Amino acid sequence: MSVKKVGVKPQTLIEKIFFLDFMKGLSTTIKHLFKRTITVTFPYEVLQPTIRFRGVHGLRNVDGTESDDFMSWVKKLKIKPPEMGETRCIACKFCQAACPVPELFTIKAEKLNVPEDHPHHGLKVLAVFDMDLSKCMFCGLCTQACPTDCIIHTDIYDLSAYTRRNWVLNKEMLSQIADDFVSRRRDEKFDEKSKWREDQPLWPQDEEDLRVRAKLWDGNIPKLGPNYFDQQEK
Ligand code: SF4
Ligand code: SF4
Structure with missing residues (x-):
């Protein structure tokens, strides 16, 4: 009894002689040989995301x-007025309240230990600000809740680490990350009052954007992330 093949069209003699199926597949490969490469060989090459990317946090x-x-x-929060270069964080905990996983934050303010006649008597400073990024879903709600535009997302996406402890970033690390990010990409992200610019595209919009993006593969790349800190110093 012969078996009837269903759904498979037998090759014609011409197709068999000239390998037409094979040539069809090969033509697709050849077409892509001349197109722009969109993959990168991470971690040897790093792709810089668009400015709206929600990467590792920073404290401005x-x-x-x-x-x-x-x-x-x-x-209002009775915080010592910060000087230039000091954190914008006023320990209001709005970010923690907005976060779907609030336990990832540890935020504490401490009263300054100064004499009664000191102008800063009774005021507080930020003492602890830790974030456990292993619990974070990078939703961005914390950044939107912050009244001082202090907590931000950066373009750092390399979260690989050897231990879970490496994902806990303290206030000094978060400040360093924000400083690095702001010095690299401030003009793209914020207007003159630290607010998000309205015109931030999600994806490269045209050929010109694609050229800029390609150029950035070779320079101006993120330098900081959990793996870049010496965890022994924590
Ligand atoms: S990005 Fe979302 S999950 Fe992560 S800390 Fe902010 S609010 Fe919480
Ligand atoms: S980061 Fe912003 S929202 Fe969070 S405690 Fe500091 S000032 Fe408040």
């Missing part, structure tokens, strides 16, 4: 671009 420092109500928040 005071740099003169704070919004008009920054000092009123500082007064």
Whole structure:
């Protein structure tokens, strides 16, 4: 009894002689040989994401671009007025309240130990700000809740680490990450009052954007992430 093949069209003699199926497949390969390469050989090559990317967090420092109500928040929370280069964080914990996984934050403020006649008597400073990024889903809710535009997402996506402890970043590390990010990409991300610019595209928009993106593979790449800190110093 002969078996009837279902759904498979037998090759014609011409197709068999000239390997037409094989040539069809090969033509696709050849077409892609001349197209722009979109894959990168991570970690030897690093692709810089668009500015709206929600990567590893950073804590911004005071740099003169704070919004008009920054000092009123500082007064309201009884925080020592921060100087240039000190953290914008006022320990309000709004980020923690907005977070779907609030236990990933440890935020503590401490009263300054100064005499009663000191102008900073009764005021507080940020003592602890730890984030356990192993629990984070990078949803961005914390950054939107922050009244001082302190906590931000950066373009760092390399979260590989040897231990879970490496994913816990303290305030010094988070500040360093934000400083690095702001110095590299500030103009793309923020307007003059630290707010997000309105015109941030999600993807490269045209050929010009693609050329810029390609150039960035070779320079101006993120330098900081959990793996780049010496965990022994924590
Ligand atoms: S990105 Fe989302 S999950 Fe991560 S810390 Fe912020 S609010 Fe929490
Ligand atoms: S919301 Fe902003 S200012 Fe408030 S604790 Fe979080 S990072 Fe600090």
